[in-house]
Amino acid sequence: MNFSExxxxxxxxxxxxxxxxxxxxxxxxSFTHHPxxxxxxxxxxxxxxxxxxxxxxxxxxxxxxxxKFGNKYDERLEFLExxxxxxxxxxxxxxxKDFKKKEILNIVIKVDDTFDGNVEYERWVICKxxxxxxxxxxxxxxxxxxxxxxxxxxxxxxxCDFCEGTGKDPWGRDCTFxxxxxxxGSKDCQTCNGEKRILGKQKLTGLxxxxxxxxxxxxxxxxFSKEPGKVGHLWIIKK
Numbered sequence: 001m002n003f004s005e006x007x008x009x010x011x012x013x014x015x016x017x018x019x020x021x022x023x024x025x026x027x028x029x030s031f032t033h034h035p036x037x038x039x040x041x042x043x044x045x046x047x048x049x050x051x052x053x054x055x056x057x058x059x060x061x062x063x064x065x066x067x068k069f070g071n072k073y074d075e076r077l078e079f080l081e082x083x084x085x086x087x088x089x090x091x092x093x094x095x096x097k098d099f100k101k102k103e104i105l106n107i108v109i110k111v112d113d114t115f116d117g118n119v120e121y122e123r124w125v126i127c128k129x130x131x132x133x134x135x136x137x138x139x140x141x142x143x144x145x146x147x148x149x150x151x152x153x154x155x156x157x158x159x160c161d162f163c164e165g166t167g168k169d170p171w172g173r174d175c176t177f178x179x180x181x182x183x184x185g186s187k188d189c190q191t192c193n194g195e196k197r198i199l200g201k202q203k204l205t206g207l208x209x210x211x212x213x214x215x216x217x218x219x220x221x222x223x224f225s226k227e228p229g230k231v232g233h234l235w236i237i238k239k
Contacts, residue, residue, distance in 0.1 A: 001059060003067040004122065007050035009193050015064070015071040019055065026051040105232025107222045112239050117207045119236065124197045124223040130189035134196040134226075137189075196226045207236065214238040 008015045011025045029047055033039035053059045064070030109119055126132040163175035174180030188194030202221065209216050215237055222232025 001053055001063060002049070003063065004199070005046070005050070005067075006069040006195075006199070007054055007063065007067075008069060009195065010046050010050040011054070012193070015069060022051065022054050105223045105225055105230065106235060107232060108235045108237060110237050110239050115236075115238070118203070118205045119207065119234075120201060120203045121234075122199055123202050123221070123234075125200045125202075126224050127189060127192035127196060127198050129191035130196070132196050132224075134189055134192065134194040136187040197224050204234075209236075209238065 008017065011017075011022060012029065013021055013025050017025075026047060030044070031037060033044045033047060035041045035044055053063050061072075064072040067073060107121060107123060109121060111119075127134075130137060163169060167175055167180040169175055189196075192198050204218065204221065207216060207218065215235060218234040218236070220231050221234040224231050
């Protein structure tokens with residue numbers, strides 16, 4: 001079980017999905033991604049892993065409680081398990097809570113004396129499909145009145161109706177509706193399911209520790225936040 005994987009997103013469902021919905025979506029996706037039907041075996045493997053966890057009541061309970069993607073996740077549990085022996089040394093609880101907020105953007109990797117300067121790890125990166133807006137930029141936008149009646153429909157390519165396609169608000173900041181893109185769809189991005197980011201693999205080479213140092217910081221190579229412009233750092237710690 002991998003708590004950093006969004007099993008619900010992999011199966012294209014919300015974390016409130018019923019057992020019937022989980023099963024239905026798994027079988028639906030299997031017709032496309034099963035290797036026997038020409039699908040990608042890695043995608044199918046992740047789908048099967050997600051299905052096995054979410055269809056097992058005991059595993060699902062543990063996942064929903066310990067994973068930030070679960071429907072019973074309590075951040076205090078993560079706080080109790082957080083290790084203070086590295087970059088958090090000397091921080092008090094309030095500083096750590098302020099740093100964490102809703103998620104830890106920094107990534108910590110522990111290495112031993114065999115470290116050769118190369119690392120490969122998973123990190124949250126901005127979704128390139130929607131450019132971090134979380135929206136399907138090709139979907140039609142509907143403007144409704146107070147009664148819910150559609151009074152205007154236009155393609156998202158025509159531009160964001162709030163910033164008139166400029167991507168900026170009157171003060172020069174990124175438009176909070178289209179996230180600075182100048183356009184925005186009415187539906188969630190199908191790649192990231194509206195999460196604004198996706199989990200991807202990162203490779204770095206040629207990393208070196210300073211003499212007698214046990215900590216190596218690589219700026220802005222941690223996780224991207226769902227909020228535009230916020231990114232953590234990568235910390236490599238010698239055991």
